[in-house]
Amino acid sequence: MELNRFQISEIAIEPDKLRLELQSEIAGAYTSFEGWVRNHNEGASVQALEYSAYKVLAEKEGDRIIAEALDRFEIAGAAAIHRIGLLDIGDVAVWVGASSAHRGPAFDGCRYIIDEIKDRVPIWKRESYEHGPDQWVNCAKGSLA
Amino acid sequence: MELNRFQISEIAIEPDKLRLELQSEIAGAYTSFEGWVRNHNEGASVQALEYSAYKVLAEKEGDRIIAEALDRFEIAGAAAIHRIGLLDIGDVAVWVGASSAHRGPAFDGCRYIIDEIKDRVPIWKRESYEHGPDQWVNCAKGSLA
Amino acid sequence: MKLTIEYYAVLKEQRGCSSEFLETSASTPAELYDELKARHGLSLDRSTLKVAVNEEFAEWDQPLKDGDTAVFIPPVAGG
């Protein structure tokens, strides 16, 4: 886990270790975001899900997002990591952390990074439901019959 | 550590344990804030600091803030803890966590709680500097000669 | 009327103690603080403080009763 980098990970995310990377003597504020696998999505009961990524481009684009956050907000450091593979309910799918001298930029930077990850980074989610066929989230026409 | 409560603690804050309290099957988003003891404040080099609290009222007011956040934002759960006593550079002074189905309320709720804590909860900070006398932060006329 | 006063932070330091029992003729927190400020040379203006009576935030002009506990709250600095 490197500071100011975005990483795709095939193994479990450990937020308590990741936050240590962002500690510095000038940082007085730290904000983190975690995406957890829920047991439902838009009304359907989710049993499991699988994330996949176009890893090379995902890490490039994620690095760009973090660089943009460092440029736009007064943050001391930031990092993010996204899990791929089969996940269970409760698993951490994504973690974002940002530190800064004051709390405003830490919140704004962290939120910017997760918003942009969800919008731009080539990662896909395939959900398995209690009832009905598996589905690729956001690909309505791509549902598996 | 209880869910939806604010607590004053005389022992070190352990964020990795606290976040577990907020996990639930419906929560897909988790946001945390930590205040870390910095090595400077408004240009002065800080060597150590001590937090003190009017504990009974601090915990009542903190609980009210969390209840307000639960009322105003679509969050599943929230909690906060503030350390008192002598702290060193890098120590966690305050931790806030909020979980929700979606990320917007988790960010907004977490930020509301820390903003209100800093504004309303009877906790005070006494800083020791490399140069100059100790000072009670925010009490300009109360600087110790 | 006998009251308990608790002191925190800079006020505790200036008063030199964390609580005291007091016989007073002050009928409101405002009168009480003015009395204590004059007697002990407390530095903070009342306008910068909040007050709590019996473990709840209170108004400066509410009547005090025998046995009440009053706490003057300097500007807070948590977080």
Place this chain on the structure above:
Amino acid sequence: MKLTIEYYAVLKEQRGCSSEFLETSASTPAELYDELKARHGLSLDRSTLKVAVNEEFAEWDQPLKDGDTAVFIPPVAGG
């Protein structure tokens, strides 16, 4: 012109493979996707996709060169 195509997510499932070499006369990613969509019955409209060429996001109308690798990117759903 020979190209490499990589497939991800729903496109990989529909195509039934994760990459292929292809001899094509398509001169842009747009022409290439239209060709593949028709041949393999891919469900996604081009308007819902992005495209990457040689590991960078690209324009639909930029010229393709022999040896390029093209990737069509379905709507993302990270987080």
